[in-house]
Amino acid sequence: GQNIDQPTEMTATEGAIVQINCTYQTSGFNGLFWYQQHAGEAPTFLSYNVLDGLEEKGRFSSFLSRSKGYSYLLLKELQMKDSASYLCAITGGSYIPTFGRGTSLIVHP
Amino acid sequence: GAGVSQSPSNKVTEKGKDVELRCDPISGHTALYWYRQSLGQGLEFLIYFQGNSAPDKSGLPSDRFSAERTGGSVSTLTIQRTQQEDSAVYLCASSSTGTGAYNEQFFGPGTRLTVL
Numbered sequence: 001g002q003n004i005d006q007p008t009e010m011t012a013t014e015g016a017i018v019q020i021n022c023t024y025q026t027s028g029f030n031g032l033f034w035y036q037q038h039a040g041e042a043p044t045f046l047s048y049n050v051l052d053g054l055e056e057k058g059r060f061s062s063f064l065s066r067s068k069g070y071s072y073l074l075l076k077e078l079q080m081k082d083s084a085s086y087l088c089a090i091t092g093g094s095y096i097p098t099f100g101r102g103t104s105l106i107v108h109p
Numbered sequence: 110g111a112g113v114s115q116s117p118s119n120k121v122t123e124k125g126k127d128v129e130l131r132c133d134p135i136s137g138h139t140a141l142y143w144y145r146q147s148l149g150q151g152l153e154f155l156i157y158f159q160g161n162s163a164p165d166k167s168g169l170p171s172d173r174f175s176a177e178r179t180g181g182s183v184s185t186l187t188i189q190r191t192q193q194e195d196s197a198v199y200l201c202a203s204s205s206t207g208t209g210a211y212n213e214q215f216f217g218p219g220t221r222l223t224v225l
Contacts, residue, residue: 042216
């Protein structure tokens, strides 16, 4: 089976940097996704990591350590519109993504 | 091009009634997924279709749930004899391939089901 842990909620200040952690346990691993979901909307793709290391994409970066079963999503220069839920998901042998419960990020002025 | 569409956007039904939820995936996407999301919860996998292969039904919570995908495109999720615990947002997603390491999913807007 697979298990994913993320903090339930985080708060941060506009303009700051925030790191959202995700730890997982799985018997097989192919890759790790991060999705963003605004309230009442569908999730949208942010990043995909298959190899260890940091993937940078604009203000967002995602890091993976397969040996530690650990990933984080780094958001820089936070904006109010970044207030959303951030979902970590992993794919194992079946390639069907398993999602965590998501981290609700609240950005305040 | 058009994204994933779902209908209806909202459905209110009475306990015991049957409901059908529809998903139109992105044209050409061979993989289609159904998920359920309850308030404050993550996405719960329900069923997965890949091309003409037999669907992976391992996530369906009971035999009241079924889904089909006609012609490798449109999919319908049917819930029979609905119960209040079925109330949730039902999300459909498609991807260009269900196999291989990289299969970014594109999600539809969801159907919010409320069972009274």
